[in-house]
Amino acid sequence: MKAILYQQYGPPDVLQMADIAKPIPKPNEILIKTYATTVTSGDWRVRSLTVPAGFGWMTRLVFGVSRPRQQILGSELAGVVESVGEAVSRFKVGDAVFAFSDARMGCYAEYKCMPQDGAVACKPPGLSYGEAAALSFGGTTALDFLRRAKLQRGESVLINGASGAVGAAAVQLARHFGAHVTAVCGTANMAWVRALGASQVIDYTQEDFTQNGETYHVIMDTVGTAPFSRCQASLRDGGRLLLVLAGLADMLHAPWASLSSGKKVIAGPVSVRAEDLPLLAELAATGVFKAVIDRRYRFEQMVEAHRYVDSGRKKGNVVVMLGDED
Numbered sequence: 001m002k003a004i005l006y007q008q009y010g011p012p013d014v015l016q017m018a019d020i021a022k023p024i025p026k027p028n029e030i031l032i033k034t035y036a037t038t039v040t041s042g043d044w045r046v047r048s049l050t051v052p053a054g055f056g057w058m059t060r061l062v063f064g065v066s067r068p069r070q071q072i073l074g075s076e077l078a079g080v081v082e083s084v085g086e087a088v089s090r091f092k093v094g095d096a097v098f099a100f101s102d103a104r105m106g107c108y109a110e111y112k113c114m115p116q117d118g119a120v121a122c123k124p125p126g127l128s129y130g131e132a133a134a135l136s137f138g139g140t141t142a143l144d145f146l147r148r149a150k151l152q153r154g155e156s157v158l159i160n161g162a163s164g165a166v167g168a169a170a171v172q173l174a175r176h177f178g179a180h181v182t183a184v185c186g187t188a189n190m191a192w193v194r195a196l197g198a199s200q201v202i203d204y205t206q207e208d209f210t211q212n213g214e215t216y217h218v219i220m221d222t223v224g225t226a227p228f229s230r231c232q233a234s235l236r237d238g239g240r241l242l243l244v245l246a247g248l249a250d251m252l253h254a255p256w257a258s259l260s261s262g263k264k265v266i267a268g269p270v271s272v273r274a275e276d277l278p279l280l281a282e283l284a285a286t287g288v289f290k291a292v293i294d295r296r297y298r299f300e301q302m303v304e305a306h307r308y309v310d311s312g313r314k315k316g317n318v319v320v321m322l323g324d325e326d
Helices: 041-048 054-062 129-133 137-148 165-176 187-193 227-234 248-262 275-283 299-310
Strands: 002-006 015-019 029-039 074-084 096-100 111-115 121-122 156-160 181-184 199-202 216-221 236-244 266-267 293-298 317-321
Touching: 002 299, 015 041, 015 299, 015 317, 029 041, 029 096, 029 299, 041 054, 041 266, 041 299, 074 111, 074 129, 096 129, 111 156, 121 137, 121 275, 129 275, 129 317, 137 165, 137 216, 165 181, 165 216, 187 199, 187 299, 216 227, 216 266, 227 236, 227 248, 236 248, 248 266, 275 299, 293 299, 299 317
Parallel strands: 156 181, 156 216, 181 199, 216 236, 236 266, 293 317
Antiparallel strands: 002 015, 029 074, 029 111, 029 317, 074 096, 096 121
C-alpha cells in the first residue's frame, strides 16, 4: 500500500511517499480503507518538533530521540471497513467510519487498523468523507477541555484562537452547551466565526481582550498567547483558564495559580474517550457541529498541505483525499 513516511524531523520536504506492507487486523481490530485524512497542528508539531517551550526533550522521548519512532503521521481518517478480525462485533465490512488515532498516528496510509473499541464511529450519512475525517482532532480537544472546566449553561466563554480546528470546534460546542461565546480571531475570519455561533467576535489586531474590562467564567486559549499572567484580570471569581497550548513553565505554575488566586488554571494532555466520536457524529448529523474545511489536497500533495499548515494561515481544517469520493 501507499503511505507517507518521514524518517527524520524537519520541514515538509522530509515527507516521502513509499510502498509498505498492508496491515492485517488482529482479532479485535478492523481494517479501514482510508478515503480522507487531515493535516493538523499536531502533525506539524511532531514532524518539525515545533513544540511549546520546555517540551522539546519530552517530545523526543515520546516520538523518537534521534529520528521518528512512528514514521507515519496523521491522527484522523475516514473510510470504509475492508475487513474485520474474528472477534469484532461492532463493525462489519462495508461500514463507512471515521477514526482518531491520537498520538499513535499512522493515518497517512491507504489502510489503517483500529481496535473496534477504540476511537472509531460510523460516519454520519450526510457528511462527506473529508468532513468526517476532520471531526476528531478539534472536536475531542474542545470536548475534553470544556468537560474539565465543568462548563455550565449560561456561563460566558472566551475562545482565544477561534479560527483554528480546536477553536472553531470549541465555539460550536460551547454554544451547544448553552454558553455565551466570545471569539477572538483575525479580521478575515470574523464573519464565519460569528456564523459558527459566537455572540461576539473580537479582532485581535484591533483590540486586546484583556484590556477591554470584560470578564468571563471561562477563557480557552488554543494558541498559547493568553497565559494566566496576561488574562487573570479577565477571569471572574471562580473562573477557569483552559490552556490548550501551554509551555512547561505555565503547566508547572498552574497549581500555584489555582491555589493563590481563587481562579483555576487547567492544562495538560487531552484525554480522549472512545464515546466522544459517536457524540461528535451525532452532533454533526444534526447540524450542531461541523468541521470547517479550509483546503483540500490530494494524497500526493501531502508536502504542499504541510507547507500550508506551516504557514500559520490555516482556518479550521486541512483535508487530504486519497481518492475522488468527495
